Amino acid sequence: MPNELDLFQGTLDILVLRALSHGPMHGYAVARWIREGSDGTFRILDGALYTSLHRMDEKGWIDAEWGTSERGKRARFYELTPAGRAELQQRASRWDRYVSAVALVMAAPARA
């Protein structure tokens, strides 16, 4: 897929947090959500997702627990903790400011 983009550093975390803000999910569902939500734009190796999940688990932003998937298989489910929710909010607002600032500059008219 020649049109794939690399993710900026730290962007993966915010996507994972956002995915989990809809409710508990296992790792594969998160991966699918990002792939489908971005229309396959990003070049992410699925493995990176798991290190991200585990790191945020360590930081206490998400909790992990074994459960049963919709297809009846055992899977590890991740859930946002209150700390994770706060972290998502903070990062999301920073992201918005970043994007709109970049957009603003890009759309600025040429200097007279």
Add this chain to the structure above:
Amino acid sequence: MRRRQPSDPLPLSNQKPVDEDVRLELAQHIEFRTEELVAEGWTAEDARAEALRAFGDVLSVSKECRQITVRARRSLRRDEWFGALLHDVRFAVRILRRAPAFTLGAVMTLALGIGANTAIFSVVNGVLLRPLPYDHPEQLVSVFEATERGGLSDLTEPNFHDWRAQAHSFDGMAAYGTDIGTLLGADIPSRVRTAAVSEDFFDVMRVRPVLGRLPAHDEFRVDAPPVAVVSYRFWQDRLGGTQEIFSRRLRSNFDFQVVGVLPQGFGFPDESDLWFPIELYGRNESRTAHNYAVVARLKAGLTPLDGDRELDALTVPMREQYLPRFDAVGGTVAPLRDLEAGPLKEPLYLLLGASGLLLLAACTNLASSMLVRGAARAHELAVRAAIGAGRGRLVRQVFTESLLISTLGCVVGLGIAVLLRRGLLLLAPAGMVPLEGAPFDLRVLGFSLLLTLLTAVLFGLLPAMRMSSVRPSQAMREGARHSGTRQSRRLWSTLVAVEVALAVILLSGSGLLLRSFSAITRIDPGFRAEGVITALLDLPDASYADVHQAVAFHDRLLAVLADAPGVVAAGVTNRLPLEGNSPGGAIQVEGKPTLPAGPFTGYAIYRTASTRYFDAMGIPVLAGRPFNDRDRANAPRVVIVTQGLAEREWSGEDPIGRQFRVYGMDGGEEPYATVIGVVADIPHGPITGARREAYWYPYSQNPARTRSMKLVVRTAGNPAALAPMLAQLVHDIDPQIPLEFRTMDDRLASSISDRRFTMVVLASFALVALLLAGLGIYGVVSYTVAQRSREIGIRIALGAEPSRVQRLVQGGAMVVIGIGIVVGGVGAVAGTRLMRALLYGVEPDDPMTFGLAVGLLLLVGFLASWLPARRSAAIDPVRAIQSE
């Protein structure tokens, strides 16, 4: 980017699930993806390959995930541990606050134990453990001559010079002597401690002046102009701490000039303020006049024993050459510390050991009250066990309570230690323990912290294990009252027996010291101390350069005192009883071989006295006559001897009219003197020591040492009240003489004050131990009665005599007490052997002392068990049975 994986501290059993979790999670992902791709129409094989490709490096991802998870779990466990600890402490505080009486009692018991130990240890630390404040103090040694008489003595001057020149074991050897002199020329006439030292002294001690210089080589000569170095303290206090001291002339034993100031804190020997070259005091070539104390520095790596051996070897040829005017058989080298610690060593270690036993008693006492409480709390603990608290958790909870109690005990104990230490130092004989010599340093604090932990383990762990082993089902069904099983009763009995045993040991030890002390106070000293006041008459050498001036002074003073109101008799002597065994030397009796072959036994203590000295001191004249006014300088030479000397030299014959003379004293041989009287033997040194043979010359016939004499006045009334008048009479003759009065009773008391000190401290430990034992017995018997009230009620209901029940209860307690007494008796027999050196007039296994200790414990044990046992007889059977 590969990092070395840190060795993993997690046990295998915990690591396995982590590995498994990660492996499973990642495999799941691959599987899901493959399935999805297959559903989209991929072949199974291609789908799996694509899933793996999309995942990336499975191995490194799984490794990284595992590391993160392991790290997370570890920190989680740490947080949990601290959380639980905090919880335990909070819970313990709540439990202890709910039982304030118990908590207060426990904390105070421990505080007393820890306080006593810390106080004693601070003194031990200051006096025995602290390094001497000199450079490489472990190399510093004292050197003595081992003499034919079996003792140690200072060195003679020629022997010192020979050893110093010949011995290779030392990096230097220096002689010194001390004196207390009068200082003139500073602000006010005052008394100073002076030292006379040989040239190597400052090198051996490795001390350099902070101001000025040391005496030069040329100034260590008999005829050199006198110079001195002074202590820092003396420079500050007496000389104003200025730089202009070098131009001032001061007068003490000599007219001298100050040439240097030694560093702050240096005062060896005996906290001296002035150091003179020893040569200024003249030479004495006698090899039997032991005048030089010697300090030396061992070469690095050598031990005192090496020094001993070399000096012994050097002595052999010297002995052959100089016999019979030679009395050394070898040399003895001992660490300087031993000299400085002196007689304190044994009493202090004894007290430290005793305070340890006291702390053990306190812990035992606490352990038994913890057990009693534990039984009362069995229900609570059972509930907690039932709802899932593990045994380890319960042990930890109960142990936290103990630790909290001992921490509080330590804090209060440190406060008590500060007070006790002050008390100890006040109680201690003057000069026995320097106040600054017992600091509360880190070592003392560490010691008390260690004690705190130790006590918590001793009194806390055992009950914690016991209490936590309750079976929930049983304890909850039976309720608290019946949970005192036979096993825990046996444990209580053991604890009570231990308390009794410790009390027996401490009581026996202090009983022995008490009996020793009482034996010492019953000693007939050979003189009568009551009504006698003494004063040091230190005539400034500078104004009494000619000894005949000193003789004239004493003649005049005694003449005035003879008629003074309130004075029964007055005299002077060079040394008072109890002041020490020196000086002394060999005598040669007329008519006996001039110098007997074989071991030389002619040693006797040399004294001078005035005519009425024996009346004034109350030393009975047993035969012949005391000195009288006709025994003048130009009259025939006379001498008075002790009974012991008379018996040794003329046993069975009349000593009166016999003659002897002295070798080597005061240089050269003297003419014969005739024995005119025999007096009782008196203790020249410690009152408990051997009464050495001695003789007295009239001071007028042997005036060499009359510049420093002691005034002895027997008074009709209170001796201390006469001091102002006596001072007036002395100062009427010479206002420049400083005076310090002391009654002879006071001298006698302070000569045994170290013994009194040890005895009082040990006895108070013993009393506390006795009290603890009594309280322990009372507590356990009370509890047993309360616990068995139902059983007792049934017995009484079935017709048992209440008095019989009471005897049964008390009998059980007395058996335990008896066992404790037997065990303690064995311990005491073993322990008191160690204190033999501190005993006088009583054997370490004195049956009377042991009997008294046992009797006292039986009495206390009987009372402490009788009071609660009596309650058992008063139990109302109906209520006792219904109360369940």
